[in-house]
Amino acid sequence: MKREIVKFGASVLRQECAPVSEVDSEVRSLVDDLFDSMRAAEGVGLAAPQIGIARRVCVIDVSAQQPDYPPIALINPRIISNEGTQVGEEGCLSFPDLYGDVKRAESVTVEALNLDGETFTTEGSGFYARALQHELDHLNGVLFVDHLSSLKRQLMRSALKRLKKEGEAWQKENS
Ligand code: NI
Secondary structure, rough: OOOOOOOOHHHHHHHHEEOOOOOOHHHHHHHHHHHHHHOOOOOEEEEEHOOOOOOOOEEEEOOOOOOOOOEEEEEEEEEEEEEEEEEEOOOOOOOOOOOOOEOOOOOOEEHHHOOOOOOEEEEHHHHHHHHHHHOOOOOOOHHHHHHHHHHHHHHHHHHHHHHHHHHHHHHHHOO
16 A cells, blocks of 8 residues: 655654564565555655654665666665765655765675565665665664765755655654
8 A cells, every 4th residue: 555655854764663573464564555655656765664664674676777686675674794885866755856966885785584584685786785775774764865965965955944844744643
């Protein structure tokens, strides 16, 4: 089911998300909702806090950019190694129409649980590695704007202010 995507300003986006203790039907339905909401918004990744749920679950689909990487769901993911650096433009569904250059590792290896509750690893470079780092950040309450230069943040100031109001209003209604 498609869910509303929470905007910057909602405190759920700043929470340290709780690990999943058991991959049950509730978690699988959360993953379905993440995929549905991400696709409806034409995004390449979405994390549970972005639909208001502070659990360590996210989905990524960069298959349009990098056909070698199929859509993936990650439960309790953690980066186990990284290498190199890359700088590239990033956006986020919680920050509509805002983009900025973010420095990330060029390649990462991530360990996570799959929908059967089994541990697996996924590794990638380029855009996929960027998406992995962006989505994992969300699970720790870190947002892409935190990585921008202060000049860039300054330029975004009025847009961020507007978004923040929207996010705060959502949080008020939903807590
Ligand atoms: Ni994001």
